[in-house]
Every structure is written in structure tokens, then in C-alpha cells.
Amino acid sequence: MSYFHAGHLFRIAKRAAASSIKDPDFSIISIMFSVSALEAFINESVELARIVPTSERQKAVEGYVAVMSELEERKEALLIKFHMGLLVFSGSTWDEDTQPFQDFKLLVTTRNHIVHMKADRWESKLTPRGPEPRSLSQYPKFIAALQQRKIVGTPASRSWLALVNDKRVARWACETAAKITDAFVEGVPDGYYKQSLREYVFRAKRRS
Numbered sequence: 001m002s003y004f005h006a007g008h009l010f011r012i013a014k015r016a017a018a019s020s021i022k023d024p025d026f027s028i029i030s031i032m033f034s035v036s037a038l039e040a041f042i043n044e045s046v047e048l049a050r051i052v053p054t055s056e057r058q059k060a061v062e063g064y065v066a067v068m069s070e071l072e073e074r075k076e077a078l079l080i081k082f083h084m085g086l087l088v089f090s091g092s093t094w095d096e097d098t099q100p101f102q103d104f105k106l107l108v109t110t111r112n113h114i115v116h117m118k119a120d121r122w123e124s125k126l127t128p129r130g131p132e133p134r135s136l137s138q139y140p141k142f143i144a145a146l147q148q149r150k151i152v153g154t155p156a157s158r159s160w161l162a163l164v165n166d167k168r169v170a171r172w173a174c175e176t177a178a179k180i181t182d183a184f185v186e187g188v189p190d191g192y193y194k195q196s197l198r199e200y201v202f203r204a205k206r207r208s
Helices: 006-018 026-050 059-073 078-090 101-115 141-148 160-164 167-186 192-198
Strands: none
Touching: 006 026, 006 167, 026 059, 026 078, 026 101, 026 160, 026 167, 026 192, 059 078, 078 101, 078 167, 101 141, 101 160, 101 167, 141 160, 167 192
């Protein structure tokens, strides 16, 4: 028997994004748990493939188990796992210059900056009116990408973490995770495994 936890992790991310409590730190919860849910999804998709009945097992599914097991043994990065998984099933990796993979990379980058936190330092010239405001170029590059998506406010001489603490970022994190799982399953060949895996696709919004 196997237990699958990706959906539970994603529900934590969604609850944080939907919370009515005025606590901006909930966006950090959504970011962290959206990425954790995606990691659980790709790892658990391999276990799901292992328990496909022999009579229903396609060669692509067998190849997927072999490749992904090797990647897990080597502790490969999350983005690599999704690239290689799609390659096995569809014959090509994700297009990194299009959506939803662009947002996926940005989400993982944001999560990594939180996990591997460093001092947020910048230089500011003193003027008769006081220190010059912090410019966008003085923030980590991913902040500019978030601002282009209009999900963070205008920088105002504060830390990048304060900018990320935004409900819009929380919702975007959940929507990105949902789109990635859906797009990944679409790349899987039709059959028993795809039908089973579709049950684990994340839903950013409740079905009507």
C-alpha cells in the first residue's frame, strides 16, 4: 500500500493563499508548499507508475520508472526531474521560454532564495534629502520578473522578502503549481497510467 501526500501539501498552499487573516507571511507558506507539493507530485508519480498492473503497463511507463529512479538516486534538481520526465513521455523537454515553465522556474527561484536566505544588502548614496531610494536593479533579478507579472508592488527601499509577502504572489504560486501538473499529465501517453495520474493533478480553484 502507498500513501500519496502531494495533494495534502498543495492544499496547505491553497489555504494560505485563500486565508482572510491579514498576515502577509502567508505568501511564504504558499510559495514553500507549492514547490514542496510539486516535488512530491513528481516523486509520487514514479511510485504510481510502479503499481500499474502489469497488463496495463506501457513501455514508456517502464522507462519512466527507470529514468526517474536514477535521477532520484543522484538527487537531481526538481526542474531536471520534470524535464526528464516529459522527455521520456513526449520525446522533448519543456520549452523554457514559454509558459507555464517560465513561471515554474521563477517559483523555484523564489523558493530557493527563501530557503537559502542571505543578508539583503544594497548601497545607497546620501543626498541632502537622505539616502537615495533603492532601485529595481538593486534587487535580486527574480524580483523584476515578479514585478513584470504585476504580482509585487513597486520597490520602495525595503527588503525583497517584504515585496514577496503579497497575496498576489501566494495565488500565483498555487496557480503555477496547478498548471505544471496539468501540463505534465498532458504529455503522458493515453492509457491506464495517464488516467490514474490525472486524479492527482492540482486544482488551484474548486471545481464548479
